[in-house]
Amino acid sequence: MSRIFTQIFYVLLLMCTISIVAQAQSITVSGTVKDKQSKEGLAGVSLTIKGQPGGTASTANGNFSFSTTAKVPFTLVASYVGYGTVEQQVTGSTTGINLELETAVVLGGDVVVSASRTPERILESPVSIERMSAATIREVAAPSFYDALNNMKGVESSMQSLTFKSINTRGFNSNGNTRFNQYIDGMDNQAPGLNFSVGNIVGITELDVDNVELLPGASSALYGAGGINGTLLMTSKDPFKYPGASFQYKTGVNHVNDDNSTVQPFNQLDVRMAKSWNNKFGVKAAFSFLQAKDWYGNNYSNFDRVARTAKSGDRNSDPNYDGINSYGDEVSQNMRNVALSVQNATISGINAGSGGLIPNIKSTMDGAFGAAIPNAAQQAGFLASLPAALRPAVQNYFPFYVGLKAGLIPDQNISRTGYNEENLVDYSTKSLKVSGALYYNISNTVQAVALANWGTGTSVYTGSDRYSLRNFNIGQYKLEIKGDDFFVKAYTTQERSGDSYISSILGSYINEISKPSTSWFPQYIGNYVGARAAGQNDAAAHAFARGIANQGRFEPGSPQYEVAKDKVMNTTISATSINSADPSKSVYGAKFDDKSNLYHYEGMYNFTNLFDKVVEFQVGASYRLYDLNSAGTIFNDLNESIDIKEYGAFAQIGKKLFNDKVKFTFAGRYDKSQNFEGRFTPRITGVFTVAKNNNIRVSYQTGYRNPTTQNQYIDLSVGGGSQRLIGGLPEIMFSKYHLDTNKPYTDVSYRAFLASAAATGTPNPALLQQYNFDSRGVRPESVQSYELGYKGLLLPNLLVDAYGYYNIYKDFITAVDVYQNVGGSFVKFGVPVNAEGEVTSYGAALGLDYLVGKWNVSGNVSYNQIGDLPANYINDFNTPKIRYNLGLGNKEIIKNFGFNLAYRWQDQFYWNSSFASGQVPAYSSLDAQVSLRIPSVQSVIKLGGSNVLNKYYFTSYGNPSAGAIYYVGLSFNP
Template identity: 30%
Template sequence: MRHLFAGFLLILWLPLCGWAQNVQTVRGTVQDEAGRPLPGVTVLIRGTGTGDATNEQGAFELKADFAKAPVVLVVSFVGFAAQNIPLSGPETALVVKMRTSGMLDQVVVSASRIEESIGQVPVTVEKIDQRQVNNITTPDLVSGLARFKSIDVSNSSMLLTSFSTRGFSSSRSDRVIQLADYADTQLPSLSSNFGNLLGTPILDVASVEVVHGPASALYGANAFNGVLLTNSKDPFKDTGLSVRLRGGNRDLLDGQLRYAVKLGERVAFKISGGGIRANDFTGNNLDATSKLLEPANNPAGSNLGYDAVSVYGDAGNTFGATGGALAGKTVFLPGFSEADLITGNNLTYSVKVSPSLAVKLTDNIKATASYRYAATNTTFQAASRYRIVNTGAQQGKLAIEGRNWVVRAFQTRDFSGGRDPQTDGSYNLGFLGGVLQLQQAVGANGQPVVDASGRPVTYAQRYFGTYAAAYNAALQANGGNADAAALTARTTANTVAPVLQPGTQAFKDARDRIIHNPTPGQGARLILRSVLSEASGQYNFNSEIVDVVVGGSYRRYDLGSDGSLLEDTRESGRIRNYEYGAYAQASRAFLDDHLKLAAAGRVDRFQNFGTAFSPRVSAVYSVGAEKQHNFRTSYSRAFRAASQDAQYIRLDVGRAILVGNVGAGFRGYTTGLATQLPGILAPTRAADLAALEYQSPGLKLEKVNSGEVGYRGQLTSKLFVDLDYFYSAYDNFIATRNFIGNVDGSRPTTAQIGAAAPFRFANAALPTRVIQINTNVDQTVKSQGAGISLGYTFSPALTATGNYSYNALITKDFQPGTLSFFNTPEHKFNLGVDGLLLERKLSYNANFRRVSSYTFESTFATGTIPTAHVVDAQLGYTVAKLHTTVQVGGTNLFDSTNFQVYGAPSQGRIVYAGLLFDID
């Protein structure tokens, strides 16, 4: 791929000769409806990259070849309806009047992979234009999408956000795909998008489009519940320099840059990127971990100790007969907080740089070579909380596009520090806390602690031993008061046999060793070194009878973690996995373009899952002379493959081992077995043991059949409405399941069960463990939802917007031990205002969001997300002569409770002030 990329660059830089044209000059001015000049308006000659931007007086000048008359000028500006102006000859005093844009004037490409009016798209689509992107107040672009209809965002930390539509939200966005100019932005090792980390830099964003619901028919299997497509600015059309500088609370510093220049009429170059840093929010949830995940847990505050959500290394010990009066009780270690483990260094940052070169090979063919580098420090939540250090990705992309076709190829390589253990990289907070407890204890005399046989004694062993002795002695002394005995035992153990203390040199030394060690069971280092390669193409056949789109893609993963996350090893090399597919879509308009019918289908082939077919059929009926009322309906079927890490994971988290499930499946027993030991192993209870048997075949593709109806229309010239309703039914639903089995997939013998009981301790020498896998639920899972958006434009000075979203999981009764991960509020609404005052010099926007309380399920933590009320706002004043806009604003201005992922911190107030320089 590197050689291909270098060769392509060489071709683009070859001398470009013989392209002189017989041109003449076109001059004019662009004004608003009141006759005031509009600076910054883009004026292009359709079908070419030739164009100009208006100056402060609204004037433009460009060259056009009238040998090919008529020449069509395309005049566009954010907030106004684009105009196409045909010219048969040169003009020197052209006046163009722009009218305020209605919502139906928007053009989208994501719904059908071709340009079409947003009013006539067959599915629910949200388009966020450049003006709305500039109004986003959150540090990360994706996080700001929460203000739009039926889009849910989940923040693991300040700069790490995932998005979802139509339910089943998570911190990983594994049911939707996220694209930047059609290149996937995921980190392949984790099958996760880190917000907009590898996406389009914010100043280079032309628009964002979100397709709601299944889109596999055109985008492939994991476009299961939606697509997020970011479109970047064209360097031929949007030239100049833009710089944004901001500073705010939490030591926020934000600098962004974009520069684009035309090197003649055939070559254009741009570079964009920037960096943001701040003090991140830190997890501090001291609730008791759900008994769904930790069945033996004690209530929060128990003197026996308890497993807290944001505490790590607080492992439990269920005492047997040797524990005396503690037999059958579980005592938990004092653990370490998130702040302890990151040693108070909650710095987060994100940096990226993205240069690209575009060359017009002919008037109708453009080639683009681009590169993107992105790196971050942040905190990510999945099966555990991970401190992400010096982690990111590089992506190279090549594209050649004509008027009706495009060919693309890209390759993404992720990284986390280096493979050398001495380099700083990401680490697992759960592993770090657990391994710290397994260090050899040091006594008050400074000497290592050993037992009577001279074997090392760990901090965990010393604590549990001291606790048990103190508990039994106190229980006998106080007449059997168990609560008082537990308090005495905890106080004694914390005083006489404390665990490693944060801030001490011993803690620092042990932590440093562990976070640099990737060996499972000994260290916490997470190594990412996976590669995602993809090639794709599309061709559009347009005719008077039917319009047809055909395309296809090939994708290959080469997954590597050196055994720190996946079942690969440093010696075995990367795990290879592939998928490929082809699609076609046919559409035709009837009744003078008032009825549009379309059908699409895609066939995909997977290395691990065989072949799947995804169809979509749709109809749009438009009413009114200007098609201002549009009714749509569609049916889609989509497929979802488990994420790459779910297919190949092998991660021992102590209380369970997470194993991939793409082989022959697993046989074992339900976790109810643990509560019936040891009696159930008696020969006389063989039938009872058989009743607890569990079996899971290897994973299959999850399938959804979804139907939707909707209406999008301009009720008046100022009132816009968009509403939709959907109903979805999922088969082979992928969920997680815990059971007791052998890690090789076989059912344990009674001897193996007895040796491994009570299944709470990680013992790599034994085959029998509590195992967690992704598996298909043998029941149909159903959900439904609806949404409505309203927008009323009183004048350029005031536009009021509002939206409401409803989502519900209809299937509530799952098999015991199964989590649905629906993770979506039933009710959510936004109310917003924005506008331009003082002859467009003063801009403002404000948004209020209310999100109802809901249950959030994950393999890390399960609990209740409280109701959130969040206010965001921004104010800007433009000094045109200085090409400068002064900005002040913030998100969650009233610092209200704002949890989005259970176990992650609340996303509190961030306020900022800064400058935006924009020179065309």
């Protein structure tokens, strides 16, 4: 792959050299741009030459100057948010040009690209689309533009930590959303080993964002696999249009009135520098660093892993307590089953130790005591009658013998004592992002770009567990040649897990190092029986037994705890080795070792201009390679390499009819992954102009997503070691774990089997029911989406956008838990499968934007609902029925003073995931900011906050609650 990138680089270098030799003499374009009414210079006005690349932005006093190879005459275009665009013909001198702009905010004037992969007015988009411009980003009340995505119509998010948020639209929200695509400058921003974007931790810096476009719903016909529920496209700034230096610094606090922490600092610094020469060469660099204390995962509700919901009780009242944000207590065993296991082991051990003289110690004891329960004196007498070598084993067995015989051991599960998340996870959040790019204008219409984005950070992600992402990093590197009608690009994404680890594995393994479960559970039960026999009630006996079993447990903060924690979190999962004969020789690891990569090659050509714009016609193709490397810590790649190859091609044709009142577009894409059958995804759209600036749109779109790299190849122990997640490909399920020949049993029947053993002492195998996997393994899921929408200006200052949709999903990817009998022991597997039947969902949304002078009033409401569900499908729609946003702002309520308010509310809903399930209460949040512009120094001071009323809320069950962030920021030349 590196050789291909080298060849592309040499091609670009050659083209640049040829162009340098041939470039024409440049001229300087300069002048001043002012407010027509106040006659004050305007800073930040965009100055470009119509039909030419490059340009500049005006300085603090309104002056501008840039070089170009364009020849007179040409048209100079000046544009600035809040002002009307001015075009001035330049026929003579190119210096001393004076321009004046008038205030004129025009709704619906934005141009978008992502809806059809070609520029078009947002009012004429054939599908629903949301857009955020650089000017909008400067005014958001939230701490970052990424946080402000929540204010868009129909957008929801799952907040797993301060810096890790998963964006979603149209239902089926999730932690680490694999149904939503995110692109930065045309590069898929997903982490190759996860198949989803890690929020904006490793992404684009705020000062370098030119615009953000969001497509709700399916988009596979244009963008390929993924994006089944939405696609987000972020575009960075061109150094020719946005030259100069800029920075912003925000400092503030969070954890105000937080029971888990004192008030903590929040700091972020962003810097951007860009420069161009002769309208030919351009360079830019950006830097961002954030540091703060993360929100605490403190949901200690008792989780029932059978019913997959919270239940009553805590560690004091429920011996089988399993706290949602407590780890290590996932390890649980049935008291009677443990007692029976100890009894069987004792029988076998004494039989071997006595040379067969005592084949069954239980029968021998039954013969000695009859129906009576032996007291201490009788036990001592029986021990004295045995050979000295056998006495220790029988003495240890007596509590279990007495407990089972007297019915003192309940049919009840008990769990180990866990550790709270705050003692296991690194909450010292940080995010460092750096980027750089070189631009070269080969001609007036063709540009070459070499771009690099790299970031590292520490955060927390929620999957089947809570994962502490420490010092992980992702790099993206791209080479591209693009013109008005085409692009060819190649990029790679390099993911490195750093020091990341699984919190539940860490908690359970600290327990194992302090005292192995093979000793802890028998010790607990033996002391429980002793306490009950001494007359204590059940609750007191459990408390006494736990206290004894926990003796020697490493307490958080103790030297033993810190040594064990450090050792486990720095040992890889694949290095784990359990030595049951000598637990002190066991090796425990919770660390990932992921170094997965993605390589992507893509090209597109737009033939519209060749056809004299009679029809719009585009074609494109792509090739992608996933190179998975986890050293056995995530994937089944300890002893083999895993590569996944994908390729695809698309075509789109559009035509305007009836005096441009109607436009139809047809698109289709074919994609093939090496592990799955090829797939064709069509799209049909129509836009009908019913009046000037008023359009009705209809669309039929299809989308699909391949099973993720983890759905295909994962091989990972989770849940404190109590379960193994495996991939759904036949080579994993059948060839490695033989789930086709040694068929596993369903979760429900296995639990009934356990209950029969606890009740009678002998399990009833007739209760076990086999689970039959599809011989094809897991397959891609797909969606058909129907949409009807309207967008238009009902008044010159009132923009309305409304839509309704109906989705039909097939082969929805879900998961099942099964139990396989391996040599007499049952192993629990979590396996991805496809749900049978169809899943439907539907919804609608309405958005309004109203301008009154310099006041901007906005609001939107969205409705989402799940429809038909197949039998046995676990509902993970994870979306409130109703949510709405309200906004109020004025950029200059008095001279140089502005403000912005953003209020959002969403209804309660039930959250279902592989980590935890439970009710998410309704919540509201208010973001606010006031700003002061200081034109003389090109600066803005902003005072603001998110969730300023400090009402703690959580967006998804099992994830932390977020309070307010209050900050003050200083921006220079934003």
